[in-house]
Amino acid sequence: MCVMTGLTHRHHREKTMLNTLSSLDLRLIRVFRAVVDAGGISAAQSTLNVSQSTISNQLAALETRLGYRLCERGRAGFALTAKGSQLLNASRQLLDAAEAFCVEARQLERKLVGQLRIGVVGHTTMRAHARLSETIRRFRQREEAVELVLSMLAPGTLEEALINGEIHMGIGYFWHRAPSLQYLPLFTEHxxxxxxxxxxxxxxxxxxxxxxxxxxxxxxxxxxxxxxxxxxxxxxxxxxxxxxxxxxxxxxxxxxxxxxxxxxxxxxxxxxxxxxxxxxxxxxHPTFHLVTRQNARQSEVVRAFTQDLLAAHQLPN
CATH class of the missing domain: 3.40.190.10 (Periplasmic binding protein-like II)
Incomplete structure (x- = not known):
């Protein structure tokens, strides 16, 4: 049977804390930071809304998990140890990063992300290109992080690229109507x-x-x-x-x-x-269409770009 010494136990605890970070660890770190910001355990009671003994026990639990003392506390007052000061700086970076992550995660609910691949028939009018540029300008004003991939394709390959999923939307003229695609007229070419x-x-x-x-x-x-x-x-x-x-x-x-x-x-x-x-x-006089896949679960990115494209052409959504 293997017997672990007190030193081995301590190293094991340090290793556990440094290699993994649980919700308990984060809560204890927040307690530690609140105590430091308040200037002591007694002053932190109102901030944390718990008793002094609970705060003291939580600090002791954090020190146990870390394997070193963070602060001196007692009749002489509250003071950070050298390691406590260093952990304080590290904890601020950690908690600030955690808050930034939470903000970013909440924003992703309404943020457009991903890639949008667009195929356009070459040599359309400058007016049509200007409207496409206006569409991109409108789209970039949205809260988004989308990579746009714009390709000039021959009319014969445009529909095939859509059906095969190589592009998400196409702008061109089409000689028949594939049931898997949705066609919206944009403008007429002479x-x-x-x-x-x-x-x-x-x-x-x-x-x-x-x-x-x-x-x-x-x-x-x-x-x-x-x-x-x-x-x-x-x-x-x-x-x-x-x-x-x-x-x-x-x-x-x-x-x-x-x-x-x-x-x-x-x-x-x-x-x-x-x-x-x-x-x-x-x-x-062929009519140019915006063509997308006929999909009830069409991506938010495609829907948003379609709205902006129709607006740029002054067409109803």
Missing amino acids: QLAYCSQEHPLFQQAGNMPVEEAARHDWAWRSYPLPDIPLPVENWRITARADNMEAMAVLILSGHHLGFLPEHFARPMVEQGMLRALNAAQLCY
């Missing part, structure tokens, strides 16, 4: 058909008949598009592109006709590089 200055139709562009344009080679999207009020299934589509830059390259070759967002093509039109074939007839 797409016009263009030819370059190298194309034989360039001089006639502006009022080009649809039938005449359909006889030429077209560049088309490699992903499905929303319904277009034109008989495009009968057109000569000889090239495809998955983004606006690639589409512009094909059109600027002088061989293909193709659609571009009006705002995206405008600088090239102003430089005389492109012309719209027929702005009144060779056009379509």
Whole structure:
């Protein structure tokens, strides 16, 4: 049988106190701090609302758990030992940290935390980008600690990224309605058909008949598009592109006709590089939607950002 000496017992108690911290330890430390702040056991009675003997017993219990004396108390008065002074400083740091933790824990109930991954179709209008920037500004004024991850995605991958959970919300145009997603309309984009200055139709562009344009080679999207009020299934589509830059390259070759967002093509039109074939007839107007997962337990972060996005677009929540 192993017999523990008094010294071994003391070291064991010190080790227990230093390695673990229980609610009892915290209560005893608060008693110790209250006694020091009051200037003695007698003066601390009103603060702690307990008797002198109870306070004295609590201090003794703390000293026992620590393994050293914290203060001298008796007829000569109350005085901290050297170790008591050092523990007092450490206790203040501990209790202040505990209070800060409690405040932070209470605030988390109403604080937005986590990550928000947003996918946006590239080359939307500057007005749309400005509204997204306004949304982010509104969101950052909330009580939040959210990491925003913003990605520019091709329309063909945006919906897939939402369904697969790679992003939490997407802003773009969509050619069908997946039952697992929720769609909220935001704004409309204007797409016009263009030819370059190298194309034989360039001089006639502006009022080009649809039938005449359909006889030429077209560049088309490699992903499905929303319904277009034109008989495009009968057109000569000889090239495809998955983004606006690639589409512009094909059109600027002088061989293909193709659609571009009006705002995206405008600088090239102003430089005389492109012309719209027929702005009144060779056009379509896709609606951009905010799309999120159809989930009754949608995160607070997604709901808050959605509210701010609709407000930035001056749409009802």
